[in-house]
Amino acid sequence: MKLLIPGGAGYIGSHMVRYAQEHGHEVVVLDDFSAGHEWAVKDCESLRVNLLDQDKLSQLLKGRHFDGVIHFAAKSLVGESVKKPDLYYRNNVVGTLNLVNEMLNNDVNNLVFSSTAAIFGNPVTDKIAEDHPKNPINPYGQSKRMVEQILADCDRAYGLRSICLRYFNAAGASDDATLGEDWRFSQNLIPHVMKAVLGHSPALQVFGNDFPTPDGTGIRDYIHVEDLARAHVAALDYLSAGNESITCNVGTGHGTSVLEIIAATERISGKKVPHEIVARRPGDPSQCYADAGLITEKFDWSPQRNLDDIISSAYAWHSSHPQGHDS
Numbered sequence: 001m002k003l004l005i006p007g008g009a010g011y012i013g014s015h016m017v018r019y020a021q022e023h024g025h026e027v028v029v030l031d032d033f034s035a036g037h038e039w040a041v042k043d044c045e046s047l048r049v050n051l052l053d054q055d056k057l058s059q060l061l062k063g064r065h066f067d068g069v070i071h072f073a074a075k076s077l078v079g080e081s082v083k084k085p086d087l088y089y090r091n092n093v094v095g096t097l098n099l100v101n102e103m104l105n106n107d108v109n110n111l112v113f114s115s116t117a118a119i120f121g122n123p124v125t126d127k128i129a130e131d132h133p134k135n136p137i138n139p140y141g142q143s144k145r146m147v148e149q150i151l152a153d154c155d156r157a158y159g160l161r162s163i164c165l166r167y168f169n170a171a172g173a174s175d176d177a178t179l180g181e182d183w184r185f186s187q188n189l190i191p192h193v194m195k196a197v198l199g200h201s202p203a204l205q206v207f208g209n210d211f212p213t214p215d216g217t218g219i220r221d222y223i224h225v226e227d228l229a230r231a232h233v234a235a236l237d238y239l240s241a242g243n244e245s246i247t248c249n250v251g252t253g254h255g256t257s258v259l260e261i262i263a264a265t266e267r268i269s270g271k272k273v274p275h276e277i278v279a280r281r282p283g284d285p286s287q288c289y290a291d292a293g294l295i296t297e298k299f300d301w302s303p304q305r306n307l308d309d310i311i312s313s314a315y316a317w318h319s320s321h322p323q324g325h326d327s
């Protein structure tokens with residue numbers, strides 16, 4: 001397939017690009033390189049454009065046909081979205097509207113969209129299925145929720161078929177430790193654990209140990225970024241086979257606590273993770289993990305990597321890339 005990948009230079013996008021290429025697909029990346037890195041997409045055609053620049057986007061894509069689009073281009077920091085909601089709605093919602101417009105102009109009908117478990121807001125059940133109530137508690141989650149709605153409406157109106165993949169906690173790095181997350185920009189747990197164990201930061205702050213969980217710390221569903229990449233190709237295959245639009249959770253179905261992440265890191269690295277217990281982070285649910293039954297049923301997809309794979313790949317990547325792709 002010939003694939004257009006907006007946001008392909010970012011953390012998840014760059015793994016996606018490489019996975020697609022390794023599996024025989026031709027890839028064109030669109031990225032403004034605000035958070036992505038040219039190095040990460042050096043082996044494919046990449047076009048520098050921000051999705052808000054409709055004229056340039058239109059010019060670059062004019063007359064080009066793609067079998068499918070995998071759309072990662074978005075702002076994705078929850079805290080920043082609360083401080084700058086307009087930035088998030090403009091980038092994530094208007095940017096996607098512009099992309100959809102160009103897809104329709106160029107007769108491209110299949111889209112896989114990066115959605116998020118953040119659209120569920122505070123979980124009312126520990127295990128989250130697709131029909132769990134959607135009450136996002138921050139503009140990041142809200143912007144993704146809006147795009148899901150826009151895509152459903154565009155399917156009804158124009159026959160634009162889409163699959164929204166709601167990621168749980170993407171983590172880990174490539175097996176060869178050449179692609180991974182940049183702890184300078186990420187606010188997620190695992191890069192912070194790696195920073196602490198490698199001595200690049202003071203103690204890791206554990207946000208609360210008084211949650212109603214077995215060890216008192218927060219439980220999340222960590223999904224290896226390579227498994228996530230594989231889920232996107234499975235989704236496109238599903239659309240290419242003529243199936244209907246659908247929304248799926250992408251997680252492992254298993255929860256892991258913060259202390260379990262620390263213990264696994266200590267076992268794999270052979271080093272202590274300096275850490276201290278601090279107050280809960282506002283808005284953090286106690287536990288949140290996916291019911292991953294639908295994606296398994298529809299795409300015959302299930303994770304092939306476990307928590308040790310996540311931690312060992314992240315450790316190898318961060319050890320060799322303390323400055324991310326600039327290292």
Ligand code: UD1
Binds near residue numbers: 117207220284
């Ligand atoms: C949330 C969003 C997710 C988004 C991510 C981006 C939900 C359900 N999920 O993930 O979609 O991509 O934010 O930031 O809203 N923790 C610590 N110390 C740290 C960092 C984290 O103890 O320094 C703990 C948190 O309290 C939590 C767990 O580690 O229990 C995971 O946190 P994090 O990696 O930030 O992800 P979420 O908050 O689950």
